[in-house]
Amino acid sequence: MSEPHSPQIFLGRQPILGREQQLVAYELLFRDGVLAADQGAQIVDPTKATATVITNAFTELAAHAALGPYTGFINIDRELLFSDLIEVLPPQLVVLEILESIFPAPDVIARCRQLRDLGFVLAVDDIVQIEAAYLPLLELTDIIKVDILKLDVDRLRGLTGELKKFGKKLLAEKVESNAQLSLCQDLGFELFQGYYFARPTIIVGRxxxxxxxxxxxxxxxxxxxxxxxxxxxxxxxEPGLTVNMLRLTNSVSCGLSTKITSLRHAITILGRRQLQRWLQLLIYTNPKGNAQANNPLLQLAASRGRLMELLADRLQSRNRELADHAFMVGIMSLMPTLLGMAMTDILAQLPVAQRVKQALIENPDQCGQLGQLLLIVEATELTDPEALQDALQRLPAIHPEFLSNCLARAFSWANNLGQEQDSESAEA
Incomplete structure (x- = not known):
């Protein structure tokens, strides 16, 4: 009987946006478990799992690189709240998100006050009403997260008015539509999180x-x-596109030792393969010449493309064509969200390979290897560990440890791209 793999660390992230829909932070999705060779994932105690990840995240997974210039929100339950392990985290890089399962007893309030004194920023999760017992915690916290899906419009308006009296930042979580976003903006929320920003959906009418x-x-x-x-x-x-093209190709992610100074230079030095991937990324940037490194779709598309490329190499090492196709599938998977067009209409304008089309439009049972890889990549962005388990079982060659390492590398690659653009924008 084969031995199960050792517990593996999984790192995912969901974007948190500001009022202008700019990327300002990520909620880090930590998972830990055992994936047996002959059965599904056996999830160990969630508190111990999260604690294990925290002790290793900033070394083994280089979560600081995965975050880039952004802050990471980390879920904290009662057991972890009182653990010394929490104090290994760098206060300047994280927000401690106190879960709704923690009752604000006096010892909890005292511990939160201690963490505040140590420099940690606190957020309280899933607020849907104000109870007297929670008032001391709301006074201590810096950010209040409101679960808007559990409230109708009138209740949300009333709750928001009451919460504003505390003078804290309000974060609307589980935003799933443009109407919900507009309502929360009108009510005065400063931060936003949800599948509207992180899961590809076609925005009708764009x-x-x-x-x-x-x-x-x-x-x-x-x-x-x-x-x-x-x-x-x-x-x-297209002058604006020209400026953005030069910015992207001058990114540290290109691995070039000299700066690119003209379009012909870019085309010659990069070659068609690299030029093609930068054009794919360029579609997600501001066409007027502002690179918009904090565009969540650019970050998500870049990390998807890079992760797909790394995973494809695991399936067929040194197969450049498969890796290129994988990168394209990852990038193009978000284009319906960006362009407001059906995937079939987008593909009709591009001479993509048949297996790329298959991966992007077929159902999971007919989408081929690239489609199976896309399912894994999409599952890392969800909070449902079973979805990730199911996706991994479709491609046994992708082991959890390898996926974890590739996730960290993909996040870092996308963030390096963004940091370079930020630097160039500041110098302009």
Whole structure:
């Protein structure tokens, strides 16, 4: 009988946005468990699992690199709250999110006050009403998270009015539509979190802008291996895209030792393979020339593409074509959200390989290896460990430890891209 793998660390993240829908933080999704060779995941005690992850996250998984310039929200239950392990976390990088399961007894309030004195920022999770027993905790906290799905509009308005009296930042969690976002903005919420920002959905009624249409045409030219002069001319009539292209290709993520100074230089030095991936990323940036490194869709698309590429190498080492196709599937999986178009309409404009199309539009049983990889990548973004378990079982070659390492590398790659853009924007 085969031995089960040792407990593995999983790291996921869900974006937290500001009022302008800019990325300001991540909620880190820590998971731990044992994946047996002949059965599903056996999840160990959640408190011990989270504690184990915390003690290793900032070393083994380099969570500080995964966070980049952003803050990480970490869920804290009662047992972990009173553990010394929590104090190994760097206060400047994390927000301690006190779960709703913790009753604010006097010892809890005293511990929270102690953590505040140590420099930690506190958030309280899943507030749907104000109870007298929770008043001391609300006074201590810095951020109040409101579960808007559990409240109708009138109750949400009333609760928000009461919470504003505490003078704390309000975070609307489980935002799933543009109408909910607009309502919470009108009510004065400063932070927002939910599947509306992190899960790809088509936003009905959005028109593709001319710059994005031009980018799709450029991407098609590159994929068709058009003449360099034709590609350069197509860029020249779009000055904003030209600026953004040079910013992206000058990113530290390119691994180049010299700065790129012109479009022809970029096309020549990068080659068509690298040029194609930067065009795919460029679709997610501001077409007017502002790189918008804190765009959550850019971050998510970049990390998806890189993670898909790393996982593909596990399936077929040194198969560059499969890795390139995997990167494309990861990037393109979010384009319906960005462009407000059906995936079939997007694919009709691009000469993509058949297995790329299959991965993006077929059902899970017919989507091939690339589609199975996409299922794994999407599952890492969810809070449901069973979804990740099911996805991993479809591709046994992707072991939990390898996935964990690849997640950290993909997050770091995407954040390095963003940091470089931030730096260049500041110098401009």
């Amino acid at each position: 028109r593709i802008n001319p710059e994005q249409a031009a980018l799709l045409r450029l991407l098609a030219l590159v994929m068709e291996d058009a003449d360099t002069h034709a590609i350069e001319n197509a860029f020249k009539v």
